Amino acid sequence: MDLSRFPRRRYSAGPTPLDYLPRFTQALAALCPNGQGPRIWIKRDDMLGLFPGGNKTRKLEFLVADALAAGADTLVTCGAPQSNHCRITLAAAVKEGLKCRFVIEERVPNSFHEDASGNQFMFRLMGVEAITVVPGGSNVAQAMQQVVDELAAQGRKGYIVPGGGSNALGGLGYVACAQELQQQFFDQGVQIDRVVLCSGSSGTHGGLLAGFLGNRIQIPIVGIGVSRDPADQEPLVHREAQAVADLLGLDLVVPRESVLSVGGYWQPKYSVPNARMVEAVQLLARTEGILLDPVYTGKAMAGLIGLAREGFFKPDEKLLFLHTGGLPALNMYEREVLGQVDLPA
Ligand SMILES: Cc1ncc(COP(=O)(O)O)c(C=O)c1O
Known part of the structure; x- marks a missing residue:
């Protein structure tokens, strides 16, 4: 193929x-x-x-190529508080000279802590631009679209990478x-x-x-x-x-x-x-x-x-x-x- x-x-x-x-x-x-x-x-x-x-690296090879072809300057994605997917998407954004924003869904209540270690520490280290935290069960697609709309109002172009890159x-x-x-x-x-x-x-x-x-x-x-x-x-x-x-x-x-x-x-x-x-x-x-x-x-x-x-x-x-x-x-x-x-x- x-x-x-x-x-x-x-x-x-x-x-x-x-x-x-x-x-x-x-x-x-x-x-x-x-x-x-x-x-x-x-x-x-x-x-x-x-x-x-991890597995997101393979998916992002195609998704980020699409974002670049669309002229995006910011990747917008979502995940749980310790999301590997968010961390790897951010790494791809940094490598490509793009910004990156997350919508984090607290599937376990109060599980997102600004100063946590693991992936959350790496979010800060690699310079995520903004994180919106929403409760579990929220309409995450809508929340990501809202981030893209806010970027558009500033003359920027966001590209939504779906949850898990799937x-x-x-x-x-x-x-x-x-x-x-x-x-x-x-x-x-x-x-x-x-x-x-x-x-x-x-x-x-x-x-x-x-x-x-x-x-x-x-x-x-x-x-x-x-x-x-x-x-x-x-x-x-x-x-x-x-x-x-x-x-x-x-x-x-x-x-x-x-x-x-x-x-x-x-x-x-x-x-x-x-x-x-x-x-x-x-x-x-x-x-x-x-x-x-x-x-x-x-x-x-x-x-x-x-x-x-x-x-x-x-x-x-x-x-x-x-x-x-x-x-x-x-x-x-x-x-x-x-x-x-x-x-x-
Ligand atoms: C380490 C790891 N393995 C497996 C998965 C699940 O893969 P998929 O979302 O493609 O089903 C994820 C998803 O975030 C992951 O981070």
Whole structure:
């Protein structure tokens, strides 16, 4: 599939590593029925550019190219108080000589603090121009439009980057990732049976699915929901995958059954820690020296471990875990991930 007709900025030096995880695989097997579990590879999208990068880096390559083509001088986006997406969008804006403004939605009441560390510290360090804080459940799209209108009244031009960078254009970032993976599978002689990833605003899951379908890569994808159970998450991902396929002109209907997500690992609430996330973060850190984050990839890995424990995967099945980043949030939860706080399961 030819992506070259879509304008793209480049924020990463090259492909991210695709690595086998021997010690994690061994430790996971010990938790599985009869001591037999899947074999685990990891795609290190936590090592993307705009460091510490993550899945948003891929989406922003296309979204920022579009903003520049539209003559924008300011990126306007939204997210939760510790949003990786906002931080990486700001990094892209700084790199391009643009300004950046956020609408922050307090999904957990009173969770935004001007002087917090983690991503919020980096917002200040990289010089976000303005932050509007709105309560959870607000009309965030309207709030972003209001920011764009205020900029227009000053003779400036804002460009709205949707939440999580998840629209058809942003999803192209994960079509590019599908193509990168296809080449790596070939180069490394690896045949993967299934991909496990984190499914949130849906651009990663939907974009990768569209990329797999478009490139005839027949590897099923399991998305671990980080804020919704399947009844709400799957239609979202399905719409995103279809929108990406349409933008690509693929002339295909995304099969509904190709969208699979798993719930139950994000509770009690989006971004609120649980014990299974802690187990996952500790296990990968202590077997492979790889750091997950508590809000997204820790819960996604908890899903992979939980499914393996239930015998969902065939013994020796080859799984690829997509590490989508999120490192700066880890320090916000030091005591939790060290197991010093009682948490719900
Ligand atoms: C580290 C990390 N992983 C995964 C996700 C979820 O990806 P998506 O929003 O594309 O579903 C996010 C979203 O913010 C994220 O920051």
